[in-house]
Amino acid sequence: MARDQARHVSIDSHIHIGRDVFFSSHKIEYYPCMKTAQSVGEIIKILNTFNVEKAVVIPFPSPRMANEEDEFWYHYENDLTLCACEEYKNRLYPALAFHPYDKRNIEFLIRMIKEGKVIGLKFHPRAIQIPYEALISNPVLEIASEYDIPIILHIGSGREEEFRRRGMDISLRSALYVSEAHRDNIFIFTHLGRLHRCLEDALRADNVYVDTSALTLKGIWNGFVAIDAWAEIVDLSPREIIEFLVDLGFQDKLLWGSDMPFCLSYEAELSYVLDANIDERSKRRILYENARKIFGI
Numbered sequence: 001m002a003r004d005q006a007r008h009v010s011i012d013s014h015i016h017i018g019r020d021v022f023f024s025s026h027k028i029e030y031y032p033c034m035k036t037a038q039s040v041g042e043i044i045k046i047l048n049t050f051n052v053e054k055a056v057v058i059p060f061p062s063p064r065m066a067n068e069e070d071e072f073w074y075h076y077e078n079d080l081t082l083c084a085c086e087e088y089k090n091r092l093y094p095a096l097a098f099h100p101y102d103k104r105n106i107e108f109l110i111r112m113i114k115e116g117k118v119i120g121l122k123f124h125p126r127a128i129q130i131p132y133e134a135l136i137s138n139p140v141l142e143i144a145s146e147y148d149i150p151i152i153l154h155i156g157s158g159r160e161e162e163f164r165r166r167g168m169d170i171s172l173r174s175a176l177y178v179s180e181a182h183r184d185n186i187f188i189f190t191h192l193g194r195l196h197r198c199l200e201d202a203l204r205a206d207n208v209y210v211d212t213s214a215l216t217l218k219g220i221w222n223g224f225v226a227i228d229a230w231a232e233i234v235d236l237s238p239r240e241i242i243e244f245l246v247d248l249g250f251q252d253k254l255l256w257g258s259d260m261p262f263c264l265s266y267e268a269e270l271s272y273v274l275d276a277n278i279d280e281r282s283k284r285r286i287l288y289e290n291a292r293k294i295f296g297i
């Protein structure tokens with residue numbers, strides 16, 4: 001991979017900063033390599049090591065549990081993300097956490113969009129325990145559409161059944177419903193939609209892009225793949241999945257992202273694109289051009 005790595009400069013569309021603020025009150029161990037914090041210094045070191053020119057930086061999602069947690073963790077984490085990106089202007093770009101029912105968060109995000117201080121918004125239904133449908137008709141979406149700010153939707157898995165019992169669909173199908181209701185907004189579905197059987201529909205939608213982040217977890221954590229998986233790709237390796245999707249002509253719809261530190265390793269996340277048997281132009285699109293265009297960075 002070293003030779004290709006030197007040839008390809010990348011943009012990481014999905015890397016986390018901060019910490020899991022609830023970690024002291026619970027233990028989540030989905031997979032062994034999971035970390036609970038990542039500093040700006042660690043991010044810069046990674047980017048320098050792997051020839052990554054720019055990164056879209058997203059606060060740590062802190063999944064609420066049944067304890068007495070502050071559900072507004074993202075206020076502080078958003079500030080921290082903005083500070084880090086300010087320190088590394090033209091290298092790190094903030095995509096801030098979005099809570100559709102929190103007035104303070106809504107006003108803050110609208111101000112940040114209008115002042116040109118944010119390049120994306122991240123909605124994480126599992127972390128804040130609110131379904132995708134809460135985004136429909138939210139005032140933030142109208143402003144985001146006006147300023148071409150993409151809405152990044154975490155596509156969940158692992159606890160789909162538990163959430164379904166509580167009336168929440170955290171699968172790609174439900175995210176797709178929101179993107180269809182807001183055709184003027186740009187959406188980025190994360191984690192290759194957990195390979196959901198509706199992923200192809202999402203990739204064919206004009207206003208939807210898909211990031212590849214944490215695809216390496218497929219090999220080590222069964223919960224990565226959606227319960228309603230796309231049968232044709234579910235048994236492929238991450239590299240073969242990229243080749244399959246490029247074969248279908250989706251090279252302009254895919255954004256490479258690492259999801260570091262929620263992935264097997266940074267090198268492994270890069271490898272499945274760098275080592276893929278696809279043309280150089282498609283590699284450049286997935287690793288760099290698509291993110292540059294969609295985020296305007």
Ligand SMILES: [Zn+2]
Nearest residue numbers: 014016259262
């Ligand atoms: Zn993530």
